[in-house]
Amino acid sequence: MRAWTLIRFYTVFVYIFMFAPIAVVLILAFNKAEFASFPMTGFSLRWFERLFNDPTIMRAFRTSLTLGLMVSAISTTLGVMASIALVRYEFRGKDLMTTFLISPVLVPETVMAVGLLIFLRYLHMPRSFGLLLLGHSILALPFVVLVVQARLVGIKREYEEAARSLGANPLQTFFSVTLPLLLPAVFAGALFAFTISFDNITATLFWRPSGMETVPTQIFGMLRNSISPEINALGFVMISVTAGVPLLAGGLARYFGRKNRARHPTRSLT
The missing domain is CATH 1.20.5 (Single alpha-helices involved in coiled-coils or other helix-helix interfaces)
Incomplete structure (x- = not known):
């Protein structure tokens, strides 16, 4: 005791x-x-008022929001396609492909940031928003793959085979059967990808072009000059987003799960 x-x-x-x-x-x-x-x-609430009236901070917030939404869309689309290929099909090099997709989680973020920057410098490509989008998508993709794979493994192939036997082609089967069952994991993966992009600072410092700031790099720059009360307000907004989005992902996953079970009650018995 x-x-x-x-x-x-x-x-x-x-x-x-x-x-x-x-x-x-x-x-x-x-x-x-x-x-x-x-x-x-x-x-x-005056620090929040001053925060939202600051054009520099608002520009950084719009950049982070745009970047996060684009990263979420790209990594979720690629993650769903990769998960279906890895779970539903057998092909040569499958284990190697799985390791390759998950490797960004295993490699330190600083090492990946420097490596990608050196590689693109070798190709004579300058730092740009496109590089930032590519790098954040690479960082978020493994999390989407892991979440969607975990859900897809639990979906029986009999559902898809039944749709195919009734005349549906592979695309119709995916949109009518597989995707609705995957929807909780897809939403969760998309929101996690957005969070990973929105609060990333280590890799962003290496990949962002000159003059472009995201919310984390803006906070970092403000801390180098002085500790202003606006930083606390901006930190409150960041914490609310980065903590609220995963909670929203969990809530949506449970909501869609209950809705799917209510729509197809016999599936919970099989």
Whole structure:
């Protein structure tokens, strides 16, 4: 009993140590005072107002939002196609292809960022938004593949074979049978890809062109000059997005799962 008590205490301590700095940022974003201090002198939203009236920060936010949506669309499309190929078909080099798709998770992000930058410099390609889009898509693709594969393995082939036996071609089978069953994983993978792109800073510093800022690099640049209360407000927005999107992904996955079971109750019994 004493050992379990110590384990519980240690677990609580670790969580407090991890999330206390985040809680401080969230609280100080509403501090009325010019300087961050406790106790707070009052509650105010003026730092958010100043934040959203700053054209530089708003431009960085639009860049991150556009980049995240494009990365989500590209990596989700490629991830679904790759997952179907790896789960439903047998071909030479399948294990090698799986390792290749998952390798960005295994390689340190800094190493990948420098490697891709050197390779494109060898091809005489400058840093650009396209390079940023390509790099973020590479980083997000493994997570989409892992999520979609895990769902696809649990979908029985009999459903697809039944559709084919009734005259549906492969494309019709995919859109009528496979995709609806995959939809929770597709949404979850897309939202995870967006989150990975939106809050990435290490690789973005290597790949972004001069003069282009995303929200994380904007925060990094602001911290080098001074600690402004606007940084706390911007950090609040970043934490809300990066924490809220995965929660939304889980909620959507459960919603579509319940909706699919309600629409096809016999499938839960097979």
